Amino acid sequence: MTLEETEADRLEAVERERREQELRRTVQAEPRHLDALIELGMLCFETGRRHEAVGFFEQAVALAPRDAILRCNLGNALAATGRPEAALLHFREAILGDPRLALAHYQYGNALRDLGRDPEAVAAYGLAIGLDPHLAAAERQLAQLLRRLGQVHEAAAAYRRALAIEPDRPVVHFNLGNLLREQGQLEEAAASYRAALRLRPGFAGAACNLGHVCLAQGRFAEAEALYKRALAADPKLVDAARSLTQALEQQGKLGPAISAGEKLVALVENDVPAWVRLGRLYQRHGKPIQALAALRRALALAPADLPALLASMPVLGALERPEEAIAAGRRALAIDPDSGAAASGLWMLLRRACRWREAEALAAKIAGLTDAALAGGSVPDQTPGAFLLASMDGPKLRRIAQAWSTTSLSFPGKPGAAALRRRPLDHKTDRPLRIGYLVEAGSSDLPLIADLCRRHDSSRIEPILFTHGDGAAASPALPEGSVDLSVLRPEIAAQRLADEAIDILVLSDATPGNAAMTIAARKPASLQVAWPGFPGTSGADFIDYVLADAIVAPPQQAGHWSEAICRLPEAHRPILLGEQPLGETPDREREGLPPDRLILAALHPPERIEPALFRLWTELLGALPNAMLWLSAAEPLMAVELRRQAAERGIEPQRLRFAAPRAPVARGPRLALADLVLDSFPANDASLTEEALAMAVPVVALRGRNFASSSSASLLAAAGASDLVAEDLEGYRRIALDLACDPSLRETVKGRLLQAQARAPLFDLARFGRHLEQAYGRMWRHYLAGRAPEAIEILPAVEVQA
Numbered sequence: 001m002t003l004e005e006t007e008a009d010r011l012e013a014v015e016r017e018r019r020e021q022e023l024r025r026t027v028q029a030e031p032r033h034l035d036a037l038i039e040l041g042m043l044c045f046e047t048g049r050r051h052e053a054v055g056f057f058e059q060a061v062a063l064a065p066r067d068a069i070l071r072c073n074l075g076n077a078l079a080a081t082g083r084p085e086a087a088l089l090h091f092r093e094a095i096l097g098d099p100r101l102a103l104a105h106y107q108y109g110n111a112l113r114d115l116g117r118d119p120e121a122v123a124a125y126g127l128a129i130g131l132d133p134h135l136a137a138a139e140r141q142l143a144q145l146l147r148r149l150g151q152v153h154e155a156a157a158a159y160r161r162a163l164a165i166e167p168d169r170p171v172v173h174f175n176l177g178n179l180l181r182e183q184g185q186l187e188e189a190a191a192s193y194r195a196a197l198r199l200r201p202g203f204a205g206a207a208c209n210l211g212h213v214c215l216a217q218g219r220f221a222e223a224e225a226l227y228k229r230a231l232a233a234d235p236k237l238v239d240a241a242r243s244l245t246q247a248l249e250q251q252g253k254l255g256p257a258i259s260a261g262e263k264l265v266a267l268v269e270n271d272v273p274a275w276v277r278l279g280r281l282y283q284r285h286g287k288p289i290q291a292l293a294a295l296r297r298a299l300a301l302a303p304a305d306l307p308a309l310l311a312s313m314p315v316l317g318a319l320e321r322p323e324e325a326i327a328a329g330r331r332a333l334a335i336d337p338d339s340g341a342a343a344s345g346l347w348m349l350l351r352r353a354c355r356w357r358e359a360e361a362l363a364a365k366i367a368g369l370t371d372a373a374l375a376g377g378s379v380p381d382q383t384p385g386a387f388l389l390a391s392m393d394g395p396k397l398r399r400i401a402q403a404w405s406t407t408s409l410s411f412p413g414k415p416g417a418a419a420l421r422r423r424p425l426d427h428k429t430d431r432p433l434r435i436g437y438l439v440e441a442g443s444s445d446l447p448l449i450a451d452l453c454r455r456h457d458s459s460r461i462e463p464i465l466f467t468h469g470d471g472a473a474a475s476p477a478l479p480e481g482s483v484d485l486s487v488l489r490p491e492i493a494a495q496r497l498a499d500e501a502i503d504i505l506v507l508s509d510a511t512p513g514n515a516a517m518t519i520a521a522r523k524p525a526s527l528q529v530a531w532p533g534f535p536g537t538s539g540a541d542f543i544d545y546v547l548a549d550a551i552v553a554p555p556q557q558a559g560h561w562s563e564a565i566c567r568l569p570e571a572h573r574p575i576l577l578g579e580q581p582l583g584e585t586p587d588r589e590r591e592g593l594p595p596d597r598l599i600l601a602a603l604h605p606p607e608r609i610e611p612a613l614f615r616l617w618t619e620l621l622g623a624l625p626n627a628m629l630w631l632s633a634a635e636p637l638m639a640v641e642l643r644r645q646a647a648e649r650g651i652e653p654q655r656l657r658f659a660a661p662r663a664p665v666a667r668g669p670r671l672a673l674a675d676l677v678l679d680s681f682p683a684n685d686a687s688l689t690e691e692a693l694a695m696a697v698p699v700v701a702l703r704g705r706n707f708a709s710s711s712s713a714s715l716l717a718a719a720g721a722s723d724l725v726a727e728d729l730e731g732y733r734r735i736a737l738d739l740a741c742d743p744s745l746r747e748t749v750k751g752r753l754l755q756a757q758a759r760a761p762l763f764d765l766a767r768f769g770r771h772l773e774q775a776y777g778r779m780w781r782h783y784l785a786g787r788a789p790e791a792i793e794i795l796p797a798v799e800v801q802a
Contacts, residue, residue: 016043016047019039019043020040020043023036023039023040023043024040027040031059032063034060034063034064037056037057037059037060037063038056038057038060038070038073040056041053041054041055041056041057041060041073041074041077042073044056045073045076045077045080050077050080050081051081053077053080054074054077054078054081057070057073057074057077058074060073060074061074061090065093066097067097068093068094068095068097068098068101068104069094069101069103071090071091071093071094071097071104072090072091072094072101072103072104072107074087074090075087075088075089075090075091075094075107075111076107078090079107079110079111079114084111084114084115085115087107087111088108088111088112088115091104091107091108091111092108094107094108095108100131101131102127102128102129102131102132102135102138103128103132103135105124105125105127105128105131105138106124106125106128106135106137106138106141108124109121109122109123109124109125109128109138109141109142110141112124113141113145118145118148118149119149121145122142122145122146122149125138125139125141125142125145126142129142134165136162136165136166136169139158139159139161139162139165140158140159140162140169140172140175142155142158143155143156143158143159143162143175143176143179144175146158147179152179152182152183155179156176156179156180159172159175159176159179160176163176168199169199170195170196170197170199170200170203170206171196173192173193173195173196173199173206174192174193174196174203174205174206174209176192177189177190177191177192177193177196177206177209177210178209180192181209181212181213186213186216186217189209189213190210190213190214193206193207193209193210193213194210197210202233203233204230204231204233204234204237204240205230205237207226207227207229207230207233207240208226208227208230208237208239208240208243210226211223211224211226211227211230211240211243211244211247212243214226215243215246215247215250218250218489218491220247220248220250220251220489221251223243223247224244224247224248224251227240227241227243227244227247228244231244236267238264238267238268238271241260241263241264241267242264242273242274242277244260245257245260245261245264245277245278245281246277248260249281249284250489251489252487252489254281254284254285255285257281258278258281258282258285261274261277261278261281262278264278265278265294265297270301272298272301272302272305272308273307275294275295275297275298275301275308276294276295276298276305276307276308276311278294279291279292279293279294279295279298279308279311279312279315280311282294283311283314283315283318288315288318288319289319291311291315292312292315292316292319295308295311295312295315296312299312304335306332306335306336306339306342309328309329309331309332309335309342310332310339310341310342310345312325312328313325313328313329313332313345313346313349314345316328317349317352320636322349322352322353322635322636322637323637325349326346326349326350326353326355329342329345329346329349330346332345332346333346337365338369339381340366340369340370340373340380340381340382341381343362343365343366343369343381344366344381344382344383344386346362347359347362347363347366347386348386348607350362351389351606351607352605352606352607352634352635352637352638353606353635353637353638353641354606354609354614354635354637354638354641354642354645355637355641356610356611360611363390366381366382369381369382370382370387370400373403374399374400374403378403379403379404379406379407380400380403380404382400383400383404383512383513384397384400384401384404384511384512384534384536384539385511385534387400388535388536388682388683388706388708389607389608389682389683390610390682390683391682392682392704392705392706392708392709394536394537394557394559394560394705394706395559395560397536397537397560397706398537398539398560398561398562399539400512400539401512401536401537401538401539401540401562402512402539402540402562403539404512404513404539405512405513405517405521405538405539405540405541407512407513420494420495420498420522420523420524421495421498421499422498422501423498423499423501425526426501427784429781429784432458432459432460432461432462433460433461433462433503433504433776433777433780434462434464434500434501434502434503434504435456435461435462435463435464435502435503435504435505435506435776436463436464436465436466436497436500436502436504436505436506436525437449437453437463437464437465437466437506437508438466438468438485438497438505438506438507438508438516438519438520439465439466439467439468439508439509440467440468440469440508440509440515440516441467441468441469441470441484441486442469442470443508443509443533444687445508445509445532445533446467446508447576447578448532448573448574448576449465449508450465450477450478450479450482451576451765452765452768452769452772453465453479454479455765455766455769456769456772456773457769457770457773460773460777461773461776463479464481464482464483464500464502465478465479465481465482465483466482466483466484466485466493466496466497467482467483467484467485467486468484468485468486468488468493468515468516468519469486469515470486483496483500485497485519490515490518490519490521490522491522493519494519494520494522494523494524495524497519497524497525498524498525502524502525502526503525503526503527503780504525504526504527504528504529504776504779504780505520505524505525505527505528505529506528506529506530506531507520507528507529507530507531507533507543508531508532508533509533509534510530510533510534510538510540510543510546511533511534511538512534512538512539512540517538517540520540520542520543521540521542523542526783527544527545527779527780527783527789528542528543528544528545529543529544529545529546529547529566529779530543530545530546530547530563531546531547531572531573532547532572532573535552535683535684535686535706535707535708535711536706536707536708537560537561537562537563538562538563539562540562541562543562543563544563544564544779544789545563545564545565545566545779545789545792546561546563546564546565546566547566547568547572547772547775548565548566548567548568548572548707549567549568549569549570549571549572549714550567551572551703551710551713551714551717552572552706552707552710552711552713552714553565553567553572553707555791557705557706558791560706563789564788564789564790564791564792565791565792566775566778566779566791566792566794567791567792567793567794568768568771568772568775568794569761569771569794569795569796570718570761570762570767570771570796571714571715571717571718571761571762571768572711572714573715573768574718574761574762574763574764574765574768575690575693575694575715575762575763576765577694577757577763585669586669586670586672586673587673588673591630591657591659591660591670591673592657593628593630593657593673594628596626597626597627597628598624598626598627598628598675598676598740599627599628599630599673599674599675599676600617600620600621600624600627600628600629600630600674600675600676600677600678600736600740601630601671601673601674601676601677601678601692601697602617602629602630602631602632602677602678602680603630603631603632603659603667603670603671603688604631604632604680604685604688605632605634605685606632606634606635606638608680608683608685609680610680610681610682612729613680613681613729614642614645615649616729616732616733617629617678618645618646618649618651619649619733620678620733620736620737620740621646621651621655622649622650622651623737624737624740624741627655627740628655628656628657629655629656629657630657630658630659630673630674631656631657631658631659632658632659633658633659633660638658639656639658642656643656667688667691668691668694668695669695671688671691671692671695671697672695672697674692674697675697675740675746676697676698676699676700676736676739676740676746677689677692677697677698677699677700678699678700678736679699679700679701679702679712681701681702681704681709681732682704682706682708682709683708683709684701684702684704684708684709684710684711684712684713685712686711686712686715689701689711689712689715689716690715693715693716693719693721693753693756693762694757696750696753696754696757697750697753698721698724698739698746698749698750698753699712699716699721699724700724700726700732700735700736700739701713701716701724701725701726701732702725702726702727702728702729702731702732703725703726703727712725713725715762718760718761718762719753719756719760719762719763720752720756720760721749721752721753721756723735724749761796771794771796774794774795775792775794778792778794779792
């Protein structure tokens, strides 16, 4: 306020005081002076002295009981002092005195509204507007009341009529925007908020709610700017502070998001959801200690807060405090026995601790919760990956995967988002196909795909490798022309792919709901293919094909897949034989393995170990006195539990040895220390099988009824070692015992595996690349012919006619 404005206000107050004293003298001299009583009542009302105003208006009404305007003034004063019933009587008298006075009907409606008599208030406002179509105040109040009554379309119409009369009211634009946003009319709501901001640039609420619209539309950078604008106008606007954290997180700006979250909890110290979000941000940013502190603050405020308990479970796991993580899961499930997130999270913790009895008790509950979620059309908390750890039910996996894949479609404008800009399709059949490989930067598949990109026949294939996600620093040397998408939001990454005019996009990991699927959901390429990652269907209608083979995806299982299956001959993937990773040379003594003992390696993540299989492994130890079981030490509780169970079966606990979790030698080279590798089931550990075969170590595997339980069988078949694959547990036991008891047989198998590295299809990347190129060509010809994706069988390269 300027000095001139301050002085003007002071002079106005002085004049008002002078006039009031003059009027009081008049009334003192002449108590029945009507005009003086009315003016005194108005002065008192305007300066907040409502009770005094009532007294002067009552005196005036006593002198002029039929004056409708005077009755309205008294009614207003009574309503302002919290006496709506008394006010109502005077508004009614005003209407009786002048039935055509729109103001009386309007104020009568206000009193009815204050008394909670909403339908009568609506009628009163309607009468007022009928008498005076330009009474904007009545339209505004009618709009608010209709909105409260759930008559949203009528409320919006009333707001618009009010704005047609008085277009320069920012609050009315704001209220209309709120109503439209609640109804999902985001573009119209945004227009209303922008109108409010044009009229009042510092309107914090309008900036904040326009930010909400942008956030809902996925325009995260715009939302961020608007929340900052709102906070500049009102630093204590909690809604803006909370949403700023979310907008920053959505952009992957974890550092700024954490700063915003820290400011939020400073603003609202007892806000439990704010502390939970901050804890999750810390965890995502790799700060589990700070995450735990934030979540403990949330639990101190609300010990039974389910989101805080759920968030604390993975944090405690990351801090290697599994007992506390399990305790948090049990508390969460006790609070909400129907929480799928609590049940699924606790089940995974128990699996990792190899506490199978409690995990199995939870499995039935999780199955029921999953079935209920699927029946209700919602996404179950059980992930497709977790389902595959213990089940081979292909049809159910497809249903779970389809539900999870819908999360990839939750992007702005589905269906209203702006379409990707696309180049016209080149229908020439004599040009190289543009194949895009979308690979997570830290993926173990990246070296293989990078090698294949270099091997592709440039006359047939023009490959481009796209990386996304974290882990770029650990990536191998990439082919020339590779594109890093890691800093781009999904919609921008999809547009970048579309800009490259990719004909076929190959996702190395089509796990339902993951980051790559969120990019692919925008369909940046004409055809999209899953290979070689997730061992099951993606469930997504935007993935056209999956590359597999007849072992992992036989024709009779076509109904288990949402994709058309393109079956490659010989193997669904090859093994890249590279140089031994840098590090120390494997050594039994360093690993705590006796040099003269038979080492059975089962270095699997603990969640992959099934109790029936572990029982069989201990039976093998019982039959092989010189054998030791070499396991992964991924979880602190795992060693204690497995040694306890082994002791119950008469096996000396020290015959179970656990690999150092952070060994200086990579897992693959360490496998050379083993005599035999025992695969997991029903979720095969295909990566361990690959590493063992690369070191020419025999692997005993069990073949199941789906991709996840047959992947090791496929690899062994392509290595010419199908004789190491069993069809049941008894066969698995027999193969393992035969190899364990016969050193010469083991050496023979090792020799075969070494020879396979030079001759078998599993290790022939050039041959595999030709199969891939043939598959891509068949898919593309189907597409150009206008045919829907359908099953394709690729013949071995030697059978392909020139």
